Amino acid sequence: MSSLVVFALTSFPPVEKDRLLLDVGIALEDGLLLPLFKRGDAVPASRCAVLAASSGAVEVAVVAGARSTHADGRQLLVARHDIGNASHCVAKVRLRRSAVWLTVSSVDRKRSVATATDYNADRPLTALPRPFRFDRAPADDAYWLNDVVVVRIDTLRVGQPSTRDGDVCPEFTASRLWPAAYDLARFLEAHLDLVRGARVLELGAGTGFVGISAAKLGAARVVLTDLPENLPRLRHNLRLNGLDPDAAIPLDWTSSTVFLEEEVEFDLVLAADCVFWPSLFDPLLATFAAIAGGPTVLLAVTHRLDRTKRFFDSLAAKGWTATDLDHPATSANTRVYAMTHF
Structure with missing residues (x-):
């Protein structure tokens, strides 16, 4: 390097x-x-x-x-x-x-x-x-956060299918680095006071880029969650970065009122590019609400296909607000928000 x-x-x-x-x-x-x-x-x-x-x-x-x-x-x-x-x-x-x-x-x-x-x-x-273009990066690539921290991830191999039945495959979205994940990691780099010493939970971790970045930026504990079928790549990426693969655990938002065997309070909850399928909007908000304690919740999204607007309409109806944190984006239409429930 x-x-x-x-x-x-x-x-x-x-x-x-x-x-x-x-x-x-x-x-x-x-x-x-x-x-x-x-x-x-x-x-x-x-x-x-x-x-x-x-x-x-x-x-x-x-x-x-x-x-x-x-x-x-x-x-x-x-x-x-x-x-x-x-x-x-x-x-x-x-x-x-x-x-x-x-x-x-x-x-x-x-x-x-x-x-x-x-x-x-x-x-x-x-x-x-x-x-x-993050979605065209080769597998097993490396990404800079700053002059010290490098995150290595294994992504989807070129040539594997990205769509099925006219929509994006869930396994495809979980196996690529998306701009929202990179921008959320850069937000953490710029606000180290949020992440250093914090207990961090990542939802819909995919490749694990955001959670791995949090660990390398000084988080005390990081738990990365995704569907069971996405855990092998996630755990592999933890190993690539010298982290414990057991930090990745299964979590299905549609059946997650309590998702940890022991109740653990988190200081920071992270979700990057988790707003795409409308059927998961309410389960994602329910998962935010089910997390023990009163953590800071950061959500990074790329506004596309009018789906993000529908999500923000849904969260407002359920008593949430999303505050644009005005973080400089590396990709068009990508923003980082702080979520608050009132």
């Missing part, structure tokens, strides 16, 4: 009263700008983007501008990074009033060290990235 860190002192982007006057983001190969910071955002600030290279190397350009394309923007910093056999890299941009920091990190599947070459904000860009 490797990281490249570059730094530039600059009078750009313009800042007035500690707020940006232009958008700042990453230049993409299709000519678009992937915005990480919006006009009006306060500085100092730090944001991440997950990027894919079309070859083994990627040039990450931090650009400031007033349009959604990067052609008319100003390059603040460019880093060229060899990501080798990795499927993606993570670019972390930190803005200060008169400085820009860029960290480009990657981990290839063979754990070999990638190399970083020179950087220069004036030369033409030739190897720009594209947004990373």
Whole structure:
């Protein structure tokens, strides 16, 4: 695994009263700008983007501008990074009033060290990235959360069916890393006070990415739950990360008033991309309500097919509220919410 860190002192982007006057983001190969910071955002600030290279190397350009394309923007910093056999890299941009920091990190599947070459904000860009597609990642991939934590997961093999009878297979959804899971893990990274020393429960864990991330970020105890047929991959991923496979236990929301043999109170309950099938909306809310204690409940969703709106209508009817935590998303239409019952 490797990281490249570059730094530039600059009078750009313009800042007035500690707020940006232009958008700042990453230049993409299709000519678009992937915005990480919006006009009006306060500085100092730090944001991440997950990027894919079309070859083994990627040039990450931090650009400031007033349009959604990067052609008319100003390059603040460019880093060229060899990501080798990795499927993606993570670019972390930190803005200060008169400085820009860029960290480009990657981990290839063979754990070999990638190399970083020179950087220069004036030369033409030739190897720009594209947004990373989580649903097209290879099996047994590795993902950065920060400069220290790496989570390894085994996902569905390419070529296995994703649909059946006109809808997505449940076993497919449980065996891929989805943007909502990545964004929820990044939210935990940005709010370590929530997770360090906490007793954490993940619902609908799938690959276990969120729960495994919580464990690596310092949770005192993590319990990951899913349907019995999804546990073999989940336990395998726990082993890949040096964690106890017995931390994964079966839980069917449709029959779960009490789902642990011993009553355990949790401080934090996590659910990522668990809002898709309308028939499970009420069982999911009932499971939230059945959990002992008064934990913080975080729900990450990708708004799609109007199903999320139906879920929010259902939760409001049952006395729940969902507060958008305004966490910067790595994928369009993905948000993190705090759930509260009143």
